[in-house]
Amino acid sequence: MIMPSIQSICHWLQHLEWAQAFRESSLLFPFVEGSHILALSISVGLVFVLDLRLLRLAFRGERVSAIMKQSARFSLFGFAVMFATGIVLFAAQAEKAYNNRFFLAKMVFLAGAGINAAWYQKKYFPNMEDWDTAARTPVGARVCAIVSLICWAAVIGCGRTMAYEF
Amino acid sequence: MSLRELVAAFYAWCYHSPALSILRDTKLGVPAVQTVHLIGITIVLGTAVTMNLRYLNLGYRDLDARSFLSSLWTWFRRGLLLTVVAGFVVFLPDPARYVENTSFRVKMAVLTVAILYQFTVFRRATRSIPTSGRTPKMIAIAAITLMLWFGVGWCGRAIAFIG
Numbered sequence: 001m002i003m004p005s006i007q008s009i010c011h012w013l014q015h016l017e018w019a020q021a022f023r024e025s026s027l028l029f030p031f032v033e034g035s036h037i038l039a040l041s042i043s044v045g046l047v048f049v050l051d052l053r054l055l056r057l058a059f060r061g062e063r064v065s066a067i068m069k070q071s072a073r074f075s076l077f078g079f080a081v082m083f084a085t086g087i088v089l090f091a092a093q094a095e096k097a098y099n100n101r102f103f104l105a106k107m108v109f110l111a112g113a114g115i116n117a118a119w120y121q122k123k124y125f126p127n128m129e130d131w132d133t134a135a136r137t138p139v140g141a142r143v144c145a146i147v148s149l150i151c152w153a154a155v156i157g158c159g160r161t162m163a164y165e166f
Numbered sequence: 167m168s169l170r171e172l173v174a175a176f177y178a179w180c181y182h183s184p185a186l187s188i189l190r191d192t193k194l195g196v197p198a199v200q201t202v203h204l205i206g207i208t209i210v211l212g213t214a215v216t217m218n219l220r221y222l223n224l225g226y227r228d229l230d231a232r233s234f235l236s237s238l239w240t241w242f243r244r245g246l247l248l249t250v251v252a253g254f255v256v257f258l259p260d261p262a263r264y265v266e267n268t269s270f271r272v273k274m275a276v277l278t279v280a281i282l283y284q285f286t287v288f289r290r291a292t293r294s295i296p297t298s299g300r301t302p303k304m305i306a307i308a309a310i311t312l313m314l315w316f317g318v319g320w321c322g323r324a325i326a327f328i329g
Contacts, residue, residue, distance in 0.1 A: 030323065030324065030327040030328075033323065034319070034320055034323040034324070037204075037319070037323060038211070038319050038320070038323075040208070041204075041208045041211040041212065041319065042211055042212065042215055044208050045209060045211050045212015045215060045216075046212050046215065046216065047212075048209060049213065049216050049238075052237075052241065058237040058238075058240070059229070059233075059234060061230075062229050062230075062233075062234065063228070066226070066228040066229055067226070067229070070219070070225045070226045071216075073225070074215070074219060074225055152208075153201075153205055156201055156205055156208065157197075157198070157201035160197050160200050160201050161194065161197040161198075161201070163197075164193070164197050
């Protein structure tokens, strides 16, 4: 059996009837694209609030766990909208996106942000009460906050720049 | 020279300025500045949403409202400054293109109202927050604030689609 290449799957996706209609829609496409960007701004903005606390650049007197619990809770809504709209936007331009180096870089940084968040959850979340109100955040947790800020800034940058290469 | 001619001359000067021409004509110049603009918007929207969640006692309730909101205000102002400065740098290389765009004009109008509302009505409202619950007035203030900021975002995106 011959396995179809990713390129051919992307070609098939992009040429589906609904994908073409969606791409050419003068209202729906901008609406979904705008929702994607604003949902990203909400969720990343809430993650930014947590990163500020981890780096002790703000909310120094507050417990990290209290900010984390709330930021994670509310950012989930934004991430859900961001992923749902992102998948639809990708399907509509799958072949173009697959051949776009900034899209591929965006996916790498997105994966990086996800792995970084998972690492934080595994390594620092379970013993958070040990340093919840401490004057110093563990170095590793601060590194996670810096990696998070870099990855999300790169996701935004690559997402913006990929449109210029379409 | 009338004001209109003066503005037109300024736009022409911007367009032909060597430094701004380099920014406009370099492949990655404008997207790089737009990235900084978007990072600023992310900070503005993230802090605005967080402020409103706390204001309405919907989230971050374990945190002291006064000190939490005070820190958020600081980062909100920084984000807004970054957004506006980067926005100017995106605007200046080709100002005539932007001022002729209806979405851009609406964005500027909504942005002006959003800034005024945030720094007057919203600021005053967040000075005293009840320990629990929310009044219809508080809900209205938060809804207007968020609608204005998200309106700015929507209009910004519409610049590329609705001229």
